Amino acid sequence: MWCGIHFGVVRNYAFAPKRMTISRALGFMDFESGKTERRAFCRAQEGLARLERAIGQFMLDLHTNEHGYTEISAAAGREM
Secondary structure, eight states: BBTTBOSOOOOOOOSOOHHHHHHHHHHHHETHHHHHHHBBOOOEEEEHHHHHHHHHHHHHHHHHHOOOOOOOOEEEEEOO
């Protein structure tokens, strides 16, 4: 479920997913360095960070080149 919308069929497997265990074992996710006083963040590194960046770049290229979107970069943190 994502934002109250269901996609596809919910599947039940005879095993528990081990994606977090595998990511930690391969050194792609670091949960310890992302801890702050009140929140915890996961830091993606190496291949996982490159994959995340590549997916974002692919989506920008797809929508700007094939669907007519205009790419913008908004400045942040400046008071008017």
